[in-house]
Amino acid sequence: MGATRWDAPRTAVSFVSAGPGAADLITLRGLQRLQSAEVVLFDALTDPALRAWAPQATWVDVGKRGFCDSTGQAHINALLVRWAAQGSRVVRLKGGDASIFGRLEEEIEALQAAGLSYEVVPGVTAAVAAAAAAGRPLTRRGRGRSVCLTTAVATDHNGQPQLRDSRSADTEVFYMAGRQLAALGRRLQQAGWPADTPALVVSRAGCADQLITDHVLSGLAQAALLHSGRPTVVTVGVGAQTLGQATRAQSPAEPTTPVRLELTP
Amino acid sequence: MGATRWDAPRTAVSFVSAGPGAADLITLRGLQRLQSAEVVLFDALTDPALRAWAPQATWVDVGKRGFCDSTGQAHINALLVRWAAQGSRVVRLKGGDASIFGRLEEEIEALQAAGLSYEVVPGVTAAVAAAAAAGRPLTRRGRGRSVCLTTAVATDHNGQPQLRDSRSADTEVFYMAGRQLAALGRRLQQAGWPADTPALVVSRAGCADQLITDHVLSGLAQAALLHSGRPTVVTVGVGAQTLGQATRAQSPAEPTTPVRLELTP
Numbered sequence: 001m002g003a004t005r006w007d008a009p010r011t012a013v014s015f016v017s018a019g020p021g022a023a024d025l026i027t028l029r030g031l032q033r034l035q036s037a038e039v040v041l042f043d044a045l046t047d048p049a050l051r052a053w054a055p056q057a058t059w060v061d062v063g064k065r066g067f068c069d070s071t072g073q074a075h076i077n078a079l080l081v082r083w084a085a086q087g088s089r090v091v092r093l094k095g096g097d098a099s100i101f102g103r104l105e106e107e108i109e110a111l112q113a114a115g116l117s118y119e120v121v122p123g124v125t126a127a128v129a130a131a132a133a134a135g136r137p138l139t140r141r142g143r144g145r146s147v148c149l150t151t152a153v154a155t156d157h158n159g160q161p162q163l164r165d166s167r168s169a170d171t172e173v174f175y176m177a178g179r180q181l182a183a184l185g186r187r188l189q190q191a192g193w194p195a196d197t198p199a200l201v202v203s204r205a206g207c208a209d210q211l212i213t214d215h216v217l218s219g220l221a222q223a224a225l226l227h228s229g230r231p232t233v234v235t236v237g238v239g240a241q242t243l244g245q246a247t248r249a250q251s252p253a254e255p256t257t258p259v260r261l262e263l264t265p
Numbered sequence: 266m267g268a269t270r271w272d273a274p275r276t277a278v279s280f281v282s283a284g285p286g287a288a289d290l291i292t293l294r295g296l297q298r299l300q301s302a303e304v305v306l307f308d309a310l311t312d313p314a315l316r317a318w319a320p321q322a323t324w325v326d327v328g329k330r331g332f333c334d335s336t337g338q339a340h341i342n343a344l345l346v347r348w349a350a351q352g353s354r355v356v357r358l359k360g361g362d363a364s365i366f367g368r369l370e371e372e373i374e375a376l377q378a379a380g381l382s383y384e385v386v387p388g389v390t391a392a393v394a395a396a397a398a399a400g401r402p403l404t405r406r407g408r409g410r411s412v413c414l415t416t417a418v419a420t421d422h423n424g425q426p427q428l429r430d431s432r433s434a435d436t437e438v439f440y441m442a443g444r445q446l447a448a449l450g451r452r453l454q455q456a457g458w459p460a461d462t463p464a465l466v467v468s469r470a471g472c473a474d475q476l477i478t479d480h481v482l483s484g485l486a487q488a489a490l491l492h493s494g495r496p497t498v499v500t501v502g503v504g505a506q507t508l509g510q511a512t513r514a515q516s517p518a519e520p521t522t523p524v525r526l527e528l529t530p
Contacts (some may be wrong), residue, residue: 017397020387024294027284027389031293097389099396099403099504100412108400108508120397122285122389122471124292124362131364132282132387135373138364138414146415147365148434149403168433169413206387243373 012084012116015104017097017123018042021231022206023049025129030121037091039083041076045095045231057091073103077110084116095231097125101151101175125149127173130202130233134212136240144170144238152177152184152234171239178203178224178232185220188236193217200240203230214242277349277381280369282362282388283307286496287471288314290394295386302356304348306341310360310496322356338368342375349381360496362390366416366440390414392438395467395498399477401505409435409503417442417449417499436504443468443489443497450485453501458482465505468495479507 014033019025026034034040034054041060042050051059060083062076084090098104098120111118127149131138138147148169177184181201189195195218204210215223217236279298284290291299299305299319306325307315316324325348327341349355363369363385376383392414396403403412413434442449446466454460460483469475480488482501 015397017393019292022294024297025292025387027290027292028296029287029289032289097393097397099393099401101404102402103406104402105405105508108402112509118400120400122290122393122397124387124389125393128282128362128364128387128390132280132362132385135383135385136364137367137369137373139366140370141368146413148411148413150411150434169415243370244377 010117011119013080013090013092013111013118015092015094015098015107015118015120017099017102017121017125018046018050018093018095019124020096020126020129020205020207021045021047022208023047025124025206026050027121027123030123033091033121034093036089038089040091040093041080041083042093043095046093050093054091073106077107080107081110081114081116084111085114096129097123100125100149124206126175126205126231126233127235129205130173130200130235131239133202133205133210134200134235135243136200136235138171138173138235138239140170140238140241147171147173147239149173149175151175152180169237171235171237173239174234174236176232177201177234178227178230181224181227181232181234182221184234185217188217193236197236198240198242199223200235201227201232202235203227203232205233214240275382276384278345278355278357278376278383280357280359280363280372280383280385282364282367282386282390283311283315283358283360284389285361285391285394285470285472286310286312287473288312290389290471291315292386292388295388298356298386299358301354303354305356305358306345306348307358308360311358315358319356338371342372345372346375346379346381349376350379361394362388365390365414389471391440391470391496391498392500394470395438395465395500396504398467398470398475399465399500400508401465401500403436403438403500403504405435405503405506412436412438412504414438414440416440417445434502436500436502438504439499439501441497442466442499443492443495446489446492446497446499447486449499450482453482458501462501463505463507464488465500466492466497467500468492468497470498479505 016030016033031053037054037057040054040057041062044063080092094102146169152174197217199215199217199220201213201223213223213226281295281298296318302319302322305319305322306327309328345357359367411434417439462482464480464482464485466478466488476492478488478491
C-alpha cells in the first residue's frame, strides 16, 4: 500500500519523522515509506531497531544529532540530492518531528534547487513524548492555554542560553537542553519565572530506559548529572505541574522484536 | 506484543493519540493498544477507519470535538472510570496528541481519584501535521527558533479571541481556529504583528482532502469560507513563509484498506 501511494505521483524523497527514539512511536505512514525505500539517510537519534523495517534498503548514516551535526548539513543536502537524482526511492529519516528543529527547510531547498519532489510525513515531537511519558499534559484547561517550543542550545557571546526576553507562554518546552540545565534555570529566573516554578526533565522519552525527574527552576542544575549524555527535554510552567497522586503505569513498552505490516484483503 | 506489554503491569486505561485525522498517522504503539482493546472511547475527530484495527472492541462515541464537547467532560470521565473499574482493557482514543488541547488532565484526574492506572501514547499534533502537509517547517535555522501553540477558541466578553498581549514567538500556531479567522487576523495585528505577516491555513492536514491556503494577516478573513466546517490550524510568522518554488508532491496518502500487524519471530 505504501509503495503504491508513494509512487503516484512519484515522489523523489520522503522525509519521515521517526519520533522521539522508541521505534514503535513512528507513524504507520512513516513505516510504510520505510518498507518501500531503496535508500534511507538517517540521523544519530533514530532508533536502530527501525532498520528491521527496511532490510531491502541501503542505510546511510548521516550522523546528525540535533543541532550538533557531526556531518555538515551541506554534505547531507548533497547526499540527499545525489541519491534522489539517481532515481532511488529515498527516505530521509529524521528524529522527532521533521518540522521542529530538524533543519528540514535546508534539505527541502536543496531538493527544490535540483527540481526534485518531496513529501513530509509528520511524527511525534519530543515535547509531547515527554508529556506522555510523565503523564503531564502540556495544556491545562483554564490555566495552561499556550505552549512554546524552543531550544536551549543557541548561546550568546557569554556562552549563556539565548532566551526570549520575557515569559509569555503558560508552558515552555526546551529541546536539546541536556548540556545547559544550570544556565537555563538561571536565565529563566532572570526572565521573570519564579525560583519555585516547576521544571520537569525527561530524557529518552517513550523508551524503556526513559528518565523523568522533577525540579524547581532554582534547582535545575541538579538534573544535569542524572540526564547526562541523553536526549533531554525540559518543561517549565503549568505543563510541568503534577496532577495529584499518580497511579501511572511504569515505563512504556519498547518493542524488542520488529513488527511486520501486511495488507488484509 | 502490544497486549503483552500493556498487561505487565496491567494498565487500566491507555490514552492513545490518534493523530490529526488520517488513520495512517497513528503511531505503531497506538495501533497495538487498539488491537488489544476491549473498549474504545473515541472522539468525533478520530478517523472512523481506525475501527478496522479493533473490530473485537466495543466502540463508544463520546462525541467530543475539540473544546466544543457535545457530551460533557464529566460524563466522559464517568464513562472512562466505569469501563475501567469493570476490568475492561480500555483505550481512550483522542484526536491529535492527547497532551495538547485534549483535556487529558481531567480524565487522568478522574482515573487517579478512582485508583485506576493509565498510560499515555503520544501522537502527531495538528501543528506539525499542518507543517508537513504544507512543506513549511515550523522552525527555521537562524530566524525561527520558537514556536508557540495556542487556541483561537476562548473569547473575551466581546466575543473576540483571547490572545496573549504581545507577539513573542517567531511562529504562532492556532488550533481550532476555523470559526475565528477574521477576528484572529484583527487581534494579531493589534498585538503587533504587521498586516502583511504570512498566515498559512491548513484544514484536514494529512488527509486526502486536505486544504492548504496562503494569506496575510489583513486578509485572513478570506480563509473562512474555504475552510468552513473543517478542523483548521493557522500558522503565523516565520513558519508560514514559503521555501521558494515548491515541487512538493500532491496530497499525501490515506489508506483505504486496513493494514494488519503481525509479529515476526
